[in-house]
Amino acid sequence: MSYKDVLVHADHAEGTLHPDFSGLLAAARKIGRPVAVVAASAEHLDNLVEQVKRHPVESLCAVETPAGEQLITSELAALTAALDRLVDGDAEKVGAVLLSSGIKCRELAGRLAVRRNMGLIIDAVGLDLVDGAVIVQQSVLGGQYSVASGVNHGAPVICLRPDSVSADVNSPETVVGCMVTRMGIAVPSDADAVVLSTSEHRVLDGRPELNSAPIVIGGGRGLNSAENFGLVQDLADLMGAAVGASRAAVDAGFCDRSLQVGETGQIIEPELYIAVGISGAIQHRVGMQNAKKIIAINTDANAPIFDIADLGIVGDAFTVVPQLMEALRDRAGATS
Amino acid sequence: MKIAVLIKQVPDTASPRSVDPDTLRITRDPAEAVIDEISERALEKALQLRTEHGGEVVVVSMGPDKAVASLRHGLALGADRGVHLNDDSFAGADLVWTATLLAAGLSTIDSVDLILAGNASTDGRGGAVPAMLAELLQMAQATSLQAFDVVDGVLTGERILEDGVQKIQATLPVVVSVTENIAEPRFPGFKGIMTAKRKKILTLDATSLATVGEVDPSGRLVGANVVRSVIENPARSSGEKFVDDGLSGQRISDYLKAEGLV
Ligand SMILES: Cc1cc2nc3c(=O)[nH]c(=O)nc-3n(C[C@H](O)[C@H](O)[C@H](O)COP(=O)(O)OP(=O)(O)OC[C@H]3O[C@@H](n4cnc5c(N)ncnc54)[C@H](O)[C@@H]3O)c2cc1C
Numbered sequence: 312m313s314y315k316d317v318l319v320h321a322d323h324a325e326g327t328l329h330p331d332f333s334g335l336l337a338a339a340r341k342i343g344r345p346v347a348v349v350a351a352s353a354e355h356l357d358n359l360v361e362q363v364k365r366h367p368v369e370s371l372c373a374v375e376t377p378a379g380e381q382l383i384t385s386e387l388a389a390l391t392a393a394l395d396r397l398v399d400g401d402a403e404k405v406g407a408v409l410l411s412s413g414i415k416c417r418e419l420a421g422r423l424a425v426r427r428n429m430g431l432i433i434d435a436v437g438l439d440l441v442d443g444a445v446i447v448q449q450s451v452l453g454g455q456y457s458v459a460s461g462v463n464h465g466a467p468v469i470c471l472r473p474d475s476v477s478a479d480v481n482s483p484e485t486v487v488g489c490m491v492t493r494m495g496i497a498v499p500s501d502a503d504a505v506v507l508s509t510s511e512h513r514v515l516d517g518r519p520e521l522n523s524a525p526i527v528i529g530g531g532r533g534l535n536s537a538e539n540f541g542l543v544q545d546l547a548d549l550m551g552a553a554v555g556a557s558r559a560a561v562d563a564g565f566c567d568r569s570l571q572v573g574e575t576g577q578i579i580e581p582e583l584y585i586a587v588g589i590s591g592a593i594q595h596r597v598g599m600q601n602a603k604k605i606i607a608i609n610t611d612a613n614a615p616i617f618d619i620a621d622l623g624i625v626g627d628a629f630t631v632v633p634q635l636m637e638a639l640r641d642r643a644g645a646t647s
Numbered sequence: 648m649k650i651a652v653l654i655k656q657v658p659d660t661a662s663p664r665s666v667d668p669d670t671l672r673i674t675r676d677p678a679e680a681v682i683d684e685i686s687e688r689a690l691e692k693a694l695q696l697r698t699e700h701g702g703e704v705v706v707v708s709m710g711p712d713k714a715v716a717s718l719r720h721g722l723a724l725g726a727d728r729g730v731h732l733n734d735d736s737f738a739g740a741d742l743v744w745t746a747t748l749l750a751a752g753l754s755t756i757d758s759v760d761l762i763l764a765g766n767a768s769t770d771g772r773g774g775a776v777p778a779m780l781a782e783l784l785q786m787a788q789a790t791s792l793q794a795f796d797v798v799d800g801v802l803t804g805e806r807i808l809e810d811g812v813q814k815i816q817a818t819l820p821v822v823v824s825v826t827e828n829i830a831e832p833r834f835p836g837f838k839g840i841m842t843a844k845r846k847k848i849l850t851l852d853a854t855s856l857a858t859v860g861e862v863d864p865s866g867r868l869v870g871a872n873v874v875r876s877v878i879e880n881p882a883r884s885s886g887e888k889f890v891d892d893g894l895s896g897q898r899i900s901d902y903l904k905a906e907g908l909v
Binding site: 420626637 | 684783785788790802827876893
């Protein structure tokens with residue numbers, strides 16, 4: 312069985328490599344030989360090459376994109392050029408193209424699949440190589456089902472969920488040299504929007520990202536106000552956790568919409584999810600019921616969230632959460 | 648302004664949903680089929696734009712016979728006419744094939760200024776189809792917008808990403824996808840429901856789409872997704888539940904310790 316090249320997209324924000332990259336590399340190594348591709352303007356490219364080289368990858372294609380504010384077509388052209396270079400007339404050489412599951416990455420993946428007539432699988436949670444074919448695991452309908460699928464021809468373009476592959480156990484500790492190939496592309500002529508300005512990272516406040524954090528504290532409408540929602544943030548900070556929220560909490564303006572967990576928000580699978588003042592509507596559960604452990608704090612003993620909680624506390628968040636924080640501080644104090 | 652709005656009929660998120668063990672697809676029954684809420688929001692925005700700029704709103708849906716109900720719903724809310732892509736061969740279409748068929752359907756509508764869609768459907772959740780339509784139709788994409796305006800043929804909007812908001816601009820025609828906070832959908836009134844009955848829905852099947860010349864009949868075969876297996880995961884059960892007695896904080900802390908979570 313031959314091992315094929317797997318093109319791994321190294322996403323970045325303004326020159327900082329996205330943390331999902333190491334998980335993508337690990338997943339790629341399970342199904343082939345990872346070849347990274349990074350696309351950036353001249354301003355950031357050298358720096359990104361250095362960042363990529365710190366990861367265990369033997370080959371990197373660094374594509375310089377023309378200056379300009381195109382929303383997506385420059386990066387798409389860069390990705391396409393790197394793929395074409397790898398294929399080099401023999402589609403059999405490439406086993407898959409791997410991207411993260413962010414909003415832009417899905418769009419890049421979709422357009423690349425259309426452009427190069429490839430199959431597309433989004434929201435993968437695992438990858439395997441079975442008899443030379445790439446098999447993709449997905450978790451559908453909020454984790455009710457695990458689906459394994461592949462494409463019937465050629466190499467698939469795959470978007471992998473960031474929490475699905477953690478440590479790169481199989482990878483060599485250090486790679487003896489990464490071969491860097493540099494390329495440039497012309498300004499694409501495709502119709503595109505332009506980005507006028509970007510405002511960044513207004514919500515995380517130094518907390519881990521919702522979609523990959525091992526612990527998530529979710530706050531709901533039961534918290535009553537944006538001010539009280541601070542209770543959830545305080546607990547998250549104490550535990551080094553990410554903050555999530557129900558749609559009702561988001562709609563009420565307690566927190567930013569990007570923190571929404573559920574059917575129309577993010578689907579997460581942390582080690583631990585603590586639901587505070589969340590009733591557990593089915594559309595919320597879809598987003599968090601695959602957490603390894605769930606703790607619920609709710610005043611209503613009949614709230615449906617208790618049906619899926621490993622530990623349920625029928626009580627007022629405004630008394631229980633401060634108690635919990637105190638107990639955690641005591642514990643930390645006792646052990647240090 | 649001519650606006651096409653993509654409407655998707657989906658199993659109601661509030662009722663139990665399942666995967667059919669034979670077809671390996673999401674069961675369309677018994678879960679009640681409803682118009683996806685995000686489609687309603689996109690349509691609402693389209694109707695607001697029509698009020699502002701004049702023009703026409705066309706609702707477009709791909710789906711089986713019963714998807715007509717969702718198109719009628721869109722007409723009752725105020726859309727002017729409908730286009731229904733319906734053919735047995737469309738069932739179970741994967742992302743690439745869905746985008747290809749929708750693009751073919753959309754290109755039967757002359758001089759569209761805006762194509763509006765939800766950012767992701769509740770049953771598929773791919774979130775890639777609007778961008779794929781932009782690729783196929785060679786239009787600019789203005790996706791994941793939480794707000795936008797159109798002035799003198801130029802769209803300006805706020806694109807929301809995981810880690811920030813981009814202010815973007817594009818010249819029409821544009822494929823737009825909207826997020827949940829774009830608009831609150833209206834409810835159909837009696838008059839709307841009555842007039843909807845007289846509005847036209849054009850049905851396009853595989854042959855009529857193929858004659859448009861946009862669909863490569865072999866396209867479906869190349870790179871199509873093939874489901875190998877579906878495993879139903881055991882339902883989650885609940886653990887212990889305690890009424891707060893003043894010791895809950897300690898109880899949770901002990902639990903976290905026992906599970907190795909702190
Ligand atoms: C198409 C569609 C998509 C949707 N997508 C999502 C989604 O992605 N995510 C999502 O979350 N929802 C989604 N919803 C909405 C969902 O149906 C619920 O409305 C929502 O999840 C409710 O949020 P909540 O639990 O915070 O609010 P509520 O249901 O109002 O629950 C508040 C809870 O707080 C408890 N409470 C009150 N006071 C206290 C206190 N002092 N201490 C402790 N507990 C207290 C109450 O007992 C209650 O159980 C969607 C709905 C639709 C139709």
